[in-house]
Amino acid sequence: MNKLEEICANKRVEVGQRRAERSVTALDHRAAGRSAPRGFENALRKRANDGFALIAEIKKASPSKGLIRADFQPADHARAYEAGGATCLSVLTDAPYFQGHEDYLVEAREACSLPVLRKDFMVDPWQVAEARSIGADAILIIVAALEDSVMAEIEAAARERKMDVLVEVHDEAEMERAARLNSRLIGVNNRDLKTFTTDLATTERLVSLAPEGTLLVGESGINTHADCERLAAAGVRTFLVGESLMRQEDVAAATRNLLQG
Numbered sequence: 001m002n003k004l005e006e007i008c009a010n011k012r013v014e015v016g017q018r019r020a021e022r023s024v025t026a027l028d029h030r031a032a033g034r035s036a037p038r039g040f041e042n043a044l045r046k047r048a049n050d051g052f053a054l055i056a057e058i059k060k061a062s063p064s065k066g067l068i069r070a071d072f073q074p075a076d077h078a079r080a081y082e083a084g085g086a087t088c089l090s091v092l093t094d095a096p097y098f099q100g101h102e103d104y105l106v107e108a109r110e111a112c113s114l115p116v117l118r119k120d121f122m123v124d125p126w127q128v129a130e131a132r133s134i135g136a137d138a139i140l141i142i143v144a145a146l147e148d149s150v151m152a153e154i155e156a157a158a159r160e161r162k163m164d165v166l167v168e169v170h171d172e173a174e175m176e177r178a179a180r181l182n183s184r185l186i187g188v189n190n191r192d193l194k195t196f197t198t199d200l201a202t203t204e205r206l207v208s209l210a211p212e213g214t215l216l217v218g219e220s221g222i223n224t225h226a227d228c229e230r231l232a233a234a235g236v237r238t239f240l241v242g243e244s245l246m247r248q249e250d251v252a253a254a255t256r257n258l259l260q261g
């Protein structure tokens with residue numbers, strides 16, 4: 001079993017327990033108290049037209065790096081990312097492997113006006129209702145983790161709630177499977193989930209295979225403005241960045257530097 005399979009096996013148990021306590025109807029009722037979805041994909045498309053669009057990630061820890069930021073303050077980081085020019089946020093909510101929490105998403109979203117992606121491991125459409133109930137504007141589908149039929153159900157649950165879907169791939173076969181979904185927001189994860197090494201060449205390799213009309217997002221291992229320029233040369237102007245920003249004392253300045261050089 002690789003790490004992703006292990007995480008998803010645990011997630012199925014975790015979700016099974018929570019699901020027994022809360023129906024989709026109850027979650028949708030709770031979602032009615034949140035502000036409407038903020039238009040995650042649209043915001044990115046607009047910005048990527050005339051510059052670099054950044055999905056800035058609020059990430060406390062990861063399985064490969066351990067603790068990334070000790071003084072972790074989701075609301076402060078959200079404001080810093082917004083001030084630094086980020087277009088959207090991604091907030092890790094997985095607890096066992098990323099030390100995330102639902103409350104971090106709620107706090108981050110309330111502290112700014114940016115659209116927010118719930119970064120977690122979706123294995124069940126029920127989680128989409130849960131994500132909207134805490135205010136998430138978008139969810140992630142990791143193609144490597146799911147069968148086609150489940151991906152389609154999760155996507156449909158998101159569309160029903162007017163949420164956007166970031167579809168994550170990391171090789172050619174996954175890009176082909178992503179193309180069978182409706183979403184045209186596709187992220188290429190540069191991190192090899194078996195070795196945890198990152199290589200920007202992964203994004204470069206897959207650019208030409210994306211279906212027409214796709215907004216491609218380069219994910220993971222993006223550390224500098226030069227990295228952004230490198231991906232831009234391949235036609236990718238939207239990035240998802242966590243660790244390299246979360247490690248900086250001044251997150252707003254680091255965000256500005258990443259985007260502007």
Ligand SMILES: O=P(O)(O)OC[C@@H](O)[C@@H](O)c1c[nH]c2ccccc12
Pocket residue numbers: 057059119120142168189219220221222240241242243244
């Ligand atoms: O911290 P980085 O190297 O900038 O990477 C961010 C993001 O791409 C990474 O956190 C990520 C990409 N796909 C995921 C799926 C689940 C959890 C985390 C991720």
